[in-house]
Amino acid sequence: MTTETSPDSNPLVQAKIDNLHKLEALGVAPFPYRFDPTHHAADLQAEFINLENGAETSIQVRIAGRIMSIRNSGMFIDLRDGSGKIQVFSHKSVLSPEKLAEIALYDLGDIIGVEGLVRRTPRGELTINAQDVILLSKSIRPLPEKFHGLSDVEIKYRKRYLDLITNDASMDTFRKRCQIIRFIREYLSDQGFLDVETPMLHPIPGGASAKPFITHHNTLDMRLYMRIAPELYLKRLIIGGFERVFEIGRCFRNEGMSIKHNPEFTTVELYQAYADYNDMMTLTENLVCGAVKATHNGLTKVTFGEHEIDFTTPWPRKSMHGLVAEKTGVDFMAIPDATEAAKAAEKLGVYIKPGAKWGEVVETVFGDKVEAELIQPIHVTDHPKDISPLAKVHRDNPLLTERFESYANAWEIGNAFSELNNPFDQLDRFRKQVEAREAGDEEAQMLDADFVEALEYGMPPCGGLGIGIDRLVMLLTNSQSIRDVIAFPTMRPKD
């Protein structure tokens, strides 16, 4: 092993490597093997919250963490562990001159272990009076500035570890992400849903309308697609006899990136036999409101930007065409002809692409005129059949489906249907998608004959629901960009 080849010729790096060599000369191992902490900083802060200023205890603890700040020539060190920060006090009345000389060679960013007694300084800072200090890992690169932290967004995303080291808020976001996913997993498991895994490599990408990533398997010499949704495999499990299944996992879509889109993103999809979309609305409310409570101390209100969003259940349920009629005064249900509907839309100032189907017109008007106002949680129901190839036709109206999308903060956060289980209808819908595809719609779905065959064996009536986890995490952590809730967002290589 050598320390000759430094990462670069930066003198700041060289100074730390020099300190490493000086420590080695003192017989200090810069990268030892293990340490046994007895406590975390936050536990101690909580446990001794009532310890008075100036009080000393004889309670001995071991802690470990990264040096974030050094004051008074090493006498005071702020240590940061996975839970928070705590101050370490190293005094010549306790530690040997040799140990003090060693501490003097520690740098910001080094990871150390400390054994000592708990006290609170006269100024009120909970502190460990060190009886022994040990270097656990030497750092040889300078940390971002201690007060402002790291604010260059490009470095935050490319080198997330630096963001996490310096920005507590960023660490909180990823902890909340974990809490949200854990809540969903536990809630669904408690409701009898089976936690399953289905393929991410699909011979035919299905379950959504999106452009897939294409890859290739060498041994099979076949084209495979990264999944755009797990839907069709989860339904095959329902056909197989599992009555409730869910999957939390990654989907991949080869589309534009934005503040709300990353090429890989996480969804929860679930299917419940013998349920319909009304049941899915209730389940959506329970999942989302429960996730809010799990991350907001049991409260159901969230602040996002300038809005306060109240997730208290139940949420309103309004049809897409009804909301459009409310907002524009135009009842598209009375204009079931695509051409006439397009004329009506254009009269409202909404551009409709040539050849749009009736349902696409309704959806476009909804997107232009209504969507932006849906700040408080709401279920938008009964989407047109033309835009919902996997949803069951509405029991009261053949133009519509039993589908809903849940909105909050003007974002779609959930999408659900009474699942289509009629194999004749499904085949017909697939064929219409194939026609659209052949007409140039790259995002129209492919015909999955194997899935249709599976349906032919019989799928029970079934409710299905998908929720975008990343956007939910954004909402519940007041994050303005999806890159703030994905630890390693997709970035173009720098060089």
Added chain:
RNA sequence: GAGCGCAUAGCUCAGAGGUAGAGCAUCUGACUUUUAAUCAGAGGGUCGUGGGUUCAAAUCCCACUGCGCUCACCA
């Protein structure tokens, strides 16, 4: 994919044609109960890359690269 904006020391940022600046960090010294510790001193830069205009470019112009925002497609 299109439009607009940003890129200066390890980090956070000033500088807008005339010798490259500050704070933190680093190094040297002082200081052993500090809290963004303090005090004195020092070092640190191909101003994203490549062209151009000019006596002179971090600064003006062009191209490129990366990032951000808005729009389009979408969750």
